[in-house]
Amino acid sequence: MVGSGDDGTHGSPFAPPPWIQPHSSTLPATGAWRPGDPLGQRQFMKMAVDRPFVLEGGGQLRDITVAFETWGRLNADASNAVLVCHALTGDSHASGPAGDGHPTPGWWDDVVGPGRPIDTERWYVVCANVLGGCQGTSGPASSRPDRPECYGPDFPVVTMRDIVRTQARLADALGIWRWHAVVGGSMGGMQALEWGVMYPERVARLAAIATCTAASAQQIAWWSTGRRAIALDPKWRNGHYYDAEPGDGPHAGLALARMVSQVTFRSDDVFTDRFGRSPVDPLAGRFEMWQRFEVEGYLDYHGGKLARRFDANSYLLLTKAMDLHDLSRGRGSMHAALARISAPVLSMGITSDILYPEYQQRELADSVTAAGGVAHFHEIDSPNGHDAFLIDHQQVAAALVPFLESTHHE
């Protein structure tokens, strides 16, 4: 029986057992990759330091490092480069196995690789950790210029446009003037769309999956609850937790933020099929407050897993960046913003997505067309919810492969 004090650490039937708050006495205060950690497949670009990088939200950064990975070979005229943009908790490791420096296999390993839909024998694929992230690119867990301490909560608010500008600098450094394609799902799709609007001449094709032209009120509501979960954790310490002892970081708050989002990432159907009402622990004739159903064990697992590999302040920053995502901001109107896109747009939506509902991707395609562009909508028919873009790779491939091969508009 669970939660009834069997382990002697909690005497009341209400007191949550330790797994409720996935602390581990050995868990570092942040799951960020930090200098000195194994590099894995990471490469690094240091952006020029001649003048500060001024962010859209008004903040400034004096030095920026971008961590990225590449696969395949850039051809002589640099015409085969594909930029893959990652989602909220992704990183540069889009493809490849887990290993030193990469706690998990590539987040799109079924899609990116030799002989796979984004075939690295043909395309030169680049994936960069986003600005404000925690896997090698400058973010709250990074040291300040010329000082040992982290930015922590002083890292300025970033937007998709700031992220895309760092990616454009990376493209410059790699000698890529024009991407054959920019591809991304969820937050990655927001970046792909900003690429199309900010640098129309540098994008030959744009594939945006399960994303939106501007965050809706419901999306803001979801992400804001995650931020409040982190702020509620006393171990978050207003963002100053990097010197905390192992096990004393804001893991519980970050895990709770992830649990909420994990529900929005999947669907009612898939939860019913996978978990139903099965208990983790048999009810055994007595009901206890913290007995778990299987779905709760699943959420705890995903919450704890993210706490091991992510940084709470980056979670705050990047969810805020998604809430601030609005292609129309400062551009007159959404129509005017979308009219800047010259690349053909492949917009993909997922039938069961409750976080970025399919109608948003249909609207994206319709709005690009209405603004004079070329757009095609492709439906991913899946019960897997928002995460289908990471799971149903064959359906992603069915639209993505011919789109990458297409020669129109080049």
Next chain:
Amino acid sequence: MVGSGDDGTHGSPFAPPPWIQPHSSTLPATGAWRPGDPLGQRQFMKMAVDRPFVLEGGGQLRDITVAFETWGRLNADASNAVLVCHALTGDSHASGPAGDGHPTPGWWDDVVGPGRPIDTERWYVVCANVLGGCQGTSGPASSRPDRPECYGPDFPVVTMRDIVRTQARLADALGIWRWHAVVGGSMGGMQALEWGVMYPERVARLAAIATCTAASAQQIAWWSTGRRAIALDPKWRNGHYYDAEPGDGPHAGLALARMVSQVTFRSDDVFTDRFGRSPVDPLAGRFEMWQRFEVEGYLDYHGGKLARRFDANSYLLLTKAMDLHDLSRGRGSMHAALARISAPVLSMGITSDILYPEYQQRELADSVTAAGGVAHFHEIDSPNGHDAFLIDHQQVAAALVPFLESTHHE
């Protein structure tokens, strides 16, 4: 500008401003009604103390008080009694104005009252605060028998069946053998269904709105995140917060639990129409972490409001009771459970409900019919999400009034 230390209390751009955690230095540690507080319209029934009340989950309670309200007059043959069952954060005050002892107007004031759909000039209406609640019926904030301290976290886990058994005792005490109707939405609908299964001969009609025959994995997932939010709040103190100073109760955790559920109570459409991307505070050229969009202000408002009138331990107990809701438990099968219902069933579902999706109420009607009963499904076509059962009272009335008037099967 918000969140930038303008008030001198937080120096970092990340540090959440005070409204993020809706503490108030004058807010009692629990929002529960407690003896000595104004009675309002409450009446009380003390259940017999000759032997302990053994709960389905194995716990026992020695004394139970049930707080309830009534409207109208019971007729001579006690044939005009209607039981209204409240939802998670409701209470006995289904009808009537706010006032001493009732911080808010009746939660179904548009539906219950003289000349209203459940017409108290015709029906004798009863509404009781649920067991484990916090508005007069025994719950965690209640004193233990013969002792001054509260149950707190030692209050045992309760189920819908326990709640319904206390309501049956109340019916006995009021001289009501058979309800003309038992009516409820959401958690109230779970009680109505259990009434039909547990006491078929005592229910002449059963109306269940926006509810389910058994909690789904997704519903368990949602409620479990709320419980974890409360457990994350250090001021929850493993449930021992009743002696905390004003302002020092688990308000932030309870508020966050409410914020998450508030998103599930409404819909994407209604959030877009009502809030869109409007900011509470103009962005004013500089983006800050805790600047809020209007929808965030709305969630903060609802979170803080609940913290003022509810008890965190009751929130834990009642969400757990909803997760444990399963008409089939111990009854062989869902079919066998539903076959016990002899009352005609009116099942209502809401087109935009994302928490208790409409298919569940269609299935309820179909399953009752398949089990040999009489059931009718009525659709509430509304953008208001789950809360439509509290908002779209005319659509509720359109089905409920003729159902109450019907004479079939009596």
